[in-house]
Amino acid sequence: MIACSALVLIGMAAAILHRDPFDKLISLSILIAGIFPFIVDRGYLDVAAATALIAPLSTIFILMVCRRENT
Amino acid sequence: MIAIYVCAGIAVYAAIRVILERNTMRKLPFLNVVSFAVTGIIALLLPHPITIAAAAAYFVGSTLESNAIASAWSGGIKK
Numbered sequence: 718m719i720a721c722s723a724l725v726l727i728g729m730a731a732a733i734l735h736r737d738p739f740d741k742l743i744s745l746s747i748l749i750a751g752i753f754p755f756i757v758d759r760g761y762l763d764v765a766a767a768t769a770l771i772a773p774l775s776t777i778f779i780l781m782v783c784r785r786e787n788t
Numbered sequence: 789m790i791a792i793y794v795c796a797g798i799a800v801y802a803a804i805r806v807i808l809e810r811n812t813m814r815k816l817p818f819l820n821v822v823s824f825a826v827t828g829i830i831a832l833l834l835p836h837p838i839t840i841a842a843a844a845a846y847f848v849g850s851t852l853e854s855n856a857i858a859s860a861w862s863g864g865i866k867k
Contacts, residue, residue: 720796724822727803739861743815747803748854750826753846757830762838765830769846770848773853782859 718758724751738783742776792832799825816858823850 724734728748735741749772801819809815827850831843 719848720800722804724826725801727800727807731807736804737812739812739857742857743806743812743819743835746819746850746857747806747822750799750850753826754833755831757839757842760834760836762836762842764822765842766838766845769842772816773849773856776853777856780856784860 718754720749721754722725724748727751742779742783792829795832796824796860799829812861813858816854816861819854819857820851823847823854826850 725748728744728746728751731744732741732748735744753765753769756768793865799822802818802825806815806822807819809818809835827847830846833839849865
């Protein structure tokens with residue numbers, strides 16, 4: 718659990734400090750990865766499965782916004 | 789009980805490597821390592837039959853997410 722807290726804090730600090738939007742998205746996915754063991758630890762397995770399938774959809778919708786311009 | 793500690797150590801080490809890496813394309817394999825380690829933590833944390841379904845759902849979702857970031861960063865098909 719301490720490692721998962723460290724994962725959440727590392728993702729938060731990296732999401733604040735980075736400037737490139739793709740680096741911010743990578744840090745955000747680290748943060749979401751740190752959240753899941755806390756959900757599973759309480760026994761909410763259906764909530765964990767639903768969140769694991771919904772969170773990448775939000776990432777894909779943000780990726781539609783910050784697509785590279787110079788292609 | 790030692791396996792979950794190993795998974796947690798791998799997750800934190802890969803997250804620190806993601807932070808310290810400068811090139812964005814080199815960050816993405818370490819992001820996959822974080823996803824695999826967190827999948828291991830989820831599968832080992834609770835002795836319940838639905839845990840493997842939650843771990844499989846997280847594995848599919850995180851792989852989809854990192855592949856979407858990688859394909860959007862590389863810019864798609866050049867015309």
